[in-house]
Amino acid sequence: EVQLVESGGGLVQPGRSLKLSCPTSGFTFGDYAMGWFRQTPGKRPEWVGFIRSQAYGGATEYAASVKDRFTISRDDSQGIAYLQMDSLKAEDTGVYYCTRGGYVWGTYRYVFDYWGQGALVTVSS
Amino acid sequence: DIQLTQSPSSLSASVGDRITITCQASQGISSFVNWYQQKVGKAPKLLIHHASTLQRGVPSRFSGSGSGTDFTFTISSLQPEDVATYYCQRFDNLPLTFGGGTKVEIK
Numbered sequence: 001e002v003q004l005v006e007s008g009g010g011l012v013q014p015g016r017s018l019k020l021s022c023p024t025s026g027f028t029f030g031d032y033a034m035g036w037f038r039q040t041p042g043k044r045p046e047w048v049g050f051i052r053s054q055a056y057g058g059a060t061e062y063a064a065s066v067k068d069r070f071t072i073s074r075d076d077s078q079g080i081a082y083l084q085m086d087s088l089k090a091e092d093t094g095v096y097y098c099t100r101g102g103y104v105w106g107t108y109r110y111v112f113d114y115w116g117q118g119a120l121v122t123v124s125s
Numbered sequence: 126d127i128q129l130t131q132s133p134s135s136l137s138a139s140v141g142d143r144i145t146i147t148c149q150a151s152q153g154i155s156s157f158v159n160w161y162q163q164k165v166g167k168a169p170k171l172l173i174h175h176a177s178t179l180q181r182g183v184p185s186r187f188s189g190s191g192s193g194t195d196f197t198f199t200i201s202s203l204q205p206e207d208v209a210t211y212y213c214q215r216f217d218n219l220p221l222t223f224g225g226g227t228k229v230e231i232k
Binding site for chain 2: 044
């Protein structure tokens with residue numbers, strides 16, 4: 001059974017940092033991209049970014065709203081994905097979801113098929 | 126960025142009814158559309174990928190169709206456990222974006 005469990009959420013002041021972890025199980029972690037999405041109550045989900053597998057260089061992509069502030073990384077030996085969030089703003093408040101990205105052969109695209117239960121991040125003074 | 130417009134924003138139907146949700150892209154996106162179900166307090170769940178392919182383990186009453194700019198999601202016989210918000214999502218290019226959602230309730 002595929003499992004992703006986010007941890008590390010909480011209350012943080014504007015301008016500070018927070019790091020989310022996403023330990024996984026039930027699949028070969030190194031074969032997949034890992035993505036992060038976020039959502040505020042009553043709103044549609046918003047893509048944050050993703051990291052490709054090492055087979056595709058482990059390259060990262062980010063939404064414009066978080067680029068240069070957030071960093072996604074991965075530890076293939078432990079099966080864990082991370083989201084480092086720096087210079088946090090009030091508008092970064094939301095539930096953050098870790099997701100598994102299956103590569104669509106020949107298209108350079110990914111389908112994010114499994115999602116964790118989410119971690120709440122609140123940015124407030 | 127390409128926008129996705131979903132309609133209706135909400136609907137109420139009886140158990141056993143057939144319901145349809147539409148998702149229109151502001152530009153052609155081939156078949157690079159997924160459909161997710163999100164129940165209250167839960168994470169989104171992938172139901173349909175590539176516009177019409179049923180994700181493994183998802184009941185066959187769910188289906189999707191379309192390509193280019195117009196996409197349709199159908200529940201052939203609405204069940205009480207289908208109460209949720211449904212989102213279309215495009216993955217043709219970055220940034221990945223979602224439609225505004227359709228809240229489905231039981232009449």
